[in-house]
Amino acid sequence: MKAIRDNARQKMKKFCRVCKVCDGRVCAGEIPGMGGLGTGASFKNNVSALASLHLNMRLVHDITEPKTAITLLGYELALPVLAAPIGGVAVNMDLGVSEEDYNLSVVGGCLDAGIVGCTGDGVPPVIHEAGLAALTLHHGCGIPFIKPWEGAELDEKLEKARDTGCKAIGMDIDAAGLLTLRRRGRPVAPRTSQQLADIIGKVHAWGIAFILKGLMSPRDASLAVEAGADAVVVSNHGGRALDHTPGTATVLPEVVAAVGGRIPVLADGGVRDGGDILKMLALGADCVLIGRPVSVAAVGGGREGVARYFETLGDQLRQAMVMTGTPDVRDVSPSIIHGLNG
Ligand SMILES: Cc1cc2nc3c(=O)[nH]c(=O)nc-3n(C[C@H](O)[C@H](O)[C@H](O)COP(=O)(O)O)c2cc1C
Structure with a gap:
């Protein structure tokens, strides 16, 4: 991993320092780039919310080979992890890597590690085209995310996503805040419950599941469930959509309580x-x-x-599970976190 990171540092140097801990401090406000919006508080809060939680060690047990596999919306995953959709790293940052190759690396590398990758969306069109092409080449083994475009662009892109053969399509509704897209004549917008239900009904009619990404409140999560979403992602877009939000780990328990086990709850932001x-x-x-x-x-x-990278994460996860006495990722006790009961 050191050689990989050193190589990335060279190629990404104008946009990302590849810091020892990727925590949003050095790159605050760097968009385009890899930073968080404005002061970078939302990105930094994601990392600090996780860092403020401490794991309890429990070694008096017989767990040596913890189970890490899950099934999510028809995808078999060796780890409870997905590569998040990231659009435009190559095309917007001039890294000497094409957007096509970037997406092939993410989608293919995830499959090699026994999980799946998500692909992103944006302007210019090569961003979604490269992601969808990588998914098509891998027989739909991944999840395309489409932005909440206004007008015909949404339907056109959902149909293109369908044609990759994927089992689920996501929408990053928190991209509704990206004024840069509106200024470039490509408006995105929030959606009402009824509009969401209509979009989800269309995707369901194709036999495809729908994931709503970018929710940070119990209210929005409940409305997503009622509109028919098959999963939600607690996310603040890595701190790129709105400055000054809490960290995702801070709001996750309230969202989980509101969803009440009706659909899977996913989360991202600062997981390292x-x-x-x-x-x-x-x-x-x-x-x-x-x-x-x-x-x-x-x-x-x-x-x-x-x-x-994902193999390394799998090793770390298994080690953490043994050290906390956790037999299965499908049933992790809150009590492994210091100060929480479960
Ligand atoms: C450069 C960049 C581009 C992104 N593009 C997308 C995108 O196209 N679609 C999307 O749903 N999220 C996008 N995201 C957000 C990520 O999917 C994810 O929510 C976030 O990066 C998670 O935080 P982390 O980077 O701290 O792990 C992007 C994030 C970054 C940093």
């Missing part, structure tokens, strides 16, 4: 190692997504770099 994955699961997430570190692995090591 196996311990962080386990913390999110202990707070009630069924699966996590990881963003920036996957970009670093893909730029620095291509498909192999991505696979290696």
Whole structure:
């Protein structure tokens, strides 16, 4: 991983320092780039919310080979982890890597590691086209995310996503705040419950599940369930959509309570190692997504770099499970977090 990170540091130097801990401090406000919006508080809060949680060690048990596999919306995953959708790293940052190759590295590397990758969306069109092409090449083994476009663009892109053969399509509704897209004549917008239900009904009619990403409140999560979503992602877009939000780990338990087990709850933002994955699961997430570190692995090591990164995370997760006495990722006790009961 060191060689991969060193290589990425060289290629990404104008946009990402590949810091020892990717926590949003050095890159605050750097958009385009890998930073968080404005002061970078939302990105930094994601990392600090996880860092403020501490794991209890429990060694008096017989768990040596914890189970890490889950099934999520028809996808079999060796780890409760997905590569988050990241659009435009290559095309917007001039890294000497094409958007096509970047997406092939992410989608292919995830499959090599026994999980699946998500693909992103944006302007210019090569962003969604490269993601969808990588998914099509891998027989739909991944999840395309489409932005909440206004007008015909949404339907056109949902149909293109369908044609990859995927089992689920996501929408990052928190992209509704990206005024840059509106200024470029490509408006995105929030959606009412009824509009969401209509979109979800259309996707369901194709036999495809629908994931709503970018929710930070119990209210929105409940409305998503009522509109028919098959999963939600607690996310603040890695701190890129609104400055000054809490960290995702802070709001996750309230969202999980509001959803009440009706659909899976996913979460992302600041997840950096196996311990962080386990913390999110202990707070009630069924699966996590990881963003920036996957970009670093893909730029620095291509498909192999991505696979290696997730293998490392799997080792860390298994170790953390043994050390906390956790037998199965599908049933992680909140009591493994110091100060929480369960
Ligand atoms: C450069 C960049 C581009 C992104 N593009 C997308 C996108 O196209 N669609 C999307 O749903 N989220 C996008 N995201 C947000 C990620 O999916 C994810 O929510 C976030 O990166 C998670 O935080 P982390 O990077 O701290 O792990 C992007 C994030 C970054 C940093």
